[in-house]
Amino acid sequence: MSYLRQCRYCAPGQEWLVPRNIVQRTGTNIRRYRVAAMSGPLDGIRVLDLSRVLAGPWCAQLLADLGAEVIKVERPGAGDDTRHWGPPWLKDRDGRDTSESAYFLSANRGKQSITVDISNSEGQHLIRDLAVESDVFIENFKVGGLAAKGLAADDLLALNPRLIYLSITGFGQNGPLAAQPGYDYLIQAMGGLMSITGVEDGAPGAGPQRVGVAISDLTTGLYGAAGILSALYHREQSGRGQHIDLALLDTQVGWLANQAMNYFVSGKVPVRTGAQHPNLAPYQPFVASDQPIIIAVGNDGQFQQLCRCIERPEFIEDERFLTNPLRVQNRAALEQALQAEICKHPAAYWLEILPARGVPCCRINTIQQAFGEPQIQHRQMHIKLDHPLSGEVDAVANPLNLSATPIRYDKAPPQLGQDTDAVLRGVLGYSDDMIRELRERSVV
Numbered sequence: 001m002s003y004l005r006q007c008r009y010c011a012p013g014q015e016w017l018v019p020r021n022i023v024q025r026t027g028t029n030i031r032r033y034r035v036a037a038m039s040g041p042l043d044g045i046r047v048l049d050l051s052r053v054l055a056g057p058w059c060a061q062l063l064a065d066l067g068a069e070v071i072k073v074e075r076p077g078a079g080d081d082t083r084h085w086g087p088p089w090l091k092d093r094d095g096r097d098t099s100e101s102a103y104f105l106s107a108n109r110g111k112q113s114i115t116v117d118i119s120n121s122e123g124q125h126l127i128r129d130l131a132v133e134s135d136v137f138i139e140n141f142k143v144g145g146l147a148a149k150g151l152a153a154d155d156l157l158a159l160n161p162r163l164i165y166l167s168i169t170g171f172g173q174n175g176p177l178a179a180q181p182g183y184d185y186l187i188q189a190m191g192g193l194m195s196i197t198g199v200e201d202g203a204p205g206a207g208p209q210r211v212g213v214a215i216s217d218l219t220t221g222l223y224g225a226a227g228i229l230s231a232l233y234h235r236e237q238s239g240r241g242q243h244i245d246l247a248l249l250d251t252q253v254g255w256l257a258n259q260a261m262n263y264f265v266s267g268k269v270p271v272r273t274g275a276q277h278p279n280l281a282p283y284q285p286f287v288a289s290d291q292p293i294i295i296a297v298g299n300d301g302q303f304q305q306l307c308r309c310i311e312r313p314e315f316i317e318d319e320r321f322l323t324n325p326l327r328v329q330n331r332a333a334l335e336q337a338l339q340a341e342i343c344k345h346p347a348a349y350w351l352e353i354l355p356a357r358g359v360p361c362c363r364i365n366t367i368q369q370a371f372g373e374p375q376i377q378h379r380q381m382h383i384k385l386d387h388p389l390s391g392e393v394d395a396v397a398n399p400l401n402l403s404a405t406p407i408r409y410d411k412a413p414p415q416l417g418q419d420t421d422a423v424l425r426g427v428l429g430y431s432d433d434m435i436r437e438l439r440e441r442s443v444v
Contacts, residue, residue: 040067041405045232046427047136048127049073049111050118050151052080054184054214055168055248056140057107058221063136063228064110065398065407071130071423072108072414076115076442079416080104090390098389105413109385109395112411112419115444122443124149126428131156131163133427136228140168143178153243163241164231166224172247182248184214191216191252196259200274208272220251281327282306285364286339288347295342295350296360300324305357310341385412420444 045068049060057072057080064070074080086101117123128151131137137156139146146152153165167173170182188194188210198209227244235241253260259270262278270278277283277296282303285292297303300323307315315321315337320330327334342350347363354361365373371382380397387393398407424430424444438444 039408039410040065041402042066042068045069045136046134047071047138048130048134049138050127050146051138051140051168053082053140054107054217055220055224056138056166057082058218059166059168059224059228060111060138061107061109062221062225062398064411065400065409067405067408068136070111071134071419071427072111072113073116073118073127073130074113074416076117076417076444079113079115080108082107083416090387090393092389093391100389100413100415105393105395108413109409110411111414112423113414113417114420114423115417116420117443118149118151120441120443122438122441124151126424126438126443127151128156128159129428130423132160134160134163135232136164136166138166138168138224138228142181143169143173157241157243161240162235164228164235164244165241166228166244166246168220168224168246168248170248172250173245177249184216184248185210187216187248187252191249192256192259193252196270196272196278198272198274200272200276203274206272216248216252219255220246220248223251223254276331279328280324281331281334282338284335286335286342288345288350289343290346292364293342293347293350294362294364295338295354298360302359303327306338306354306359309353309357309359310338312337312341383409385409387412388415417444 042063045063047060047063047068047070049056049070049072051057051060052074060070060072072080078084082104083099083101085103087097088102089097090100090102090105092098116126118127131151139151144152147155153167156163156165169178170187171177171180188197189208193215194208194210197211198207199205224244224246227246231242231244258279262268262270275285280296280298283296283298285294287293295306297306303321303324304316307313319326321327321334350361351363363369370376376382381399383395383397384392385395393412395409395412397409400407421432421435424435424438425432430438435444
């Protein structure tokens with residue numbers, strides 16, 4: 001993969017490096033190029049994905065959304081662990097449960113599934129052959145797990161020096177915990193996230209809580225994709241691939257963001273503040289006459305508008321509430337004063353009046369209600385993909401909106417091993433007889 005430069009001219013005979021299969025050249029002495037249609041910005045990039053569960057598959061799904069060819073390698077007869085993480089299960093056309101779990105469907109669209117027994121020497125040889133024909137290799141085995149099979153980064157980079165090899169582990173390739181397995185729940189706890197998530201001490205229901213999705217896995221997948229794209233760009237400059245060592249714990253600590261800086265700057269350990277923001281006020285839920293709403297004031301101007309909307313303009317001049325630092329300092333008094341006014345009207349009243357005056361406000365949606373939001377519907381975040389078992393399967397869209405190379409959703413999450421024959425024929429040139437022999441020996 002390489003990139004079309006913006007320069008319009010080059011010397012006679014000079015060749016430009018451009019993305020594979022997307023550019024046609026016209027003219028003679030003056031080289032003019034026009035870009036043909038692409039399926040995505042990563043068209044021409046092949047990803048060999050040996051990862052399971054969530055962090056690695058999430059990374060690979062993002063690359064697939066961006067147009068990369070992703071070949072997911074799974075265990076024969078079993079597949080990715082998350083294929084068995086149900087219920088719920090996808091329903092077939094007759095409303096019966098299939099073997100496709102919702103969890104697996106969430107992180108594996110756009111991929112081809114092949115089954116290979118990598119404990120078998122022939123299976124290991126097959127993976128090496130595929131790695132030679134690939135641009136990116138993703139794995140999340142325990143440290144050293146692939147080295148014993150001849151599939152470590154050094155092994156594959158020796159065969160394909162241009163390969164980008166991403167290793168995702170719980171704790172990294174080195175350090176005292178490197179050999180330990182890592183799971184999102186452990187990482188949320190060890191990395192400090194749970195200590196700042198949940199009801200504050202002294203209040204009913206106090207205690208640390210995990211985030212409602214596997215946030216450490218998901219953000220690790222996003223960092224993994226960023227690392228791969230950076231390494232691909234570096235390869236265009238140097239011609240060399242590289243090994244990316246990515247750990248769930250490093251990722252979790254890396255995005256503690258303002259809470260980490262609060263600790264570094266103040267020397268005070270951040271604590272749980274429940275539904276309130278540690279640095280802003282008012283930035284929290286309030287209970288209207290019928291249900292709670294969120295009011296998120298980010299500056300003094302918004303606070304002044306809030307005071308006018310609740311018909312308490314005197315709060316604007318109250319010395320306790322003049323600035324955000326003062327409001328944070330006097331948070332309890334502020335909350336009591338505002339709550340006394342918010343409870344006088346139903347949520348619908350505040351949802352109409354506050355945003356109209358520039359005060360951020362919303363209700364607390366269930367997931368069903370979220371997908372019913374007109375804005376989310378307008379942004380087409382709910383998509384449907386054709387599926388051989390159910391006819392179609394619902395999915396959440398990728399939030400990236402690229403003007404020149406929009407994301408396309410051409411393939412639902414694959415059934416186990418459905419693309420084995422096609423990949424072995426198309427990528428490695430295997431004959432039907434060769435594939436049949438591999439099946440007979442349980443290699444694939």
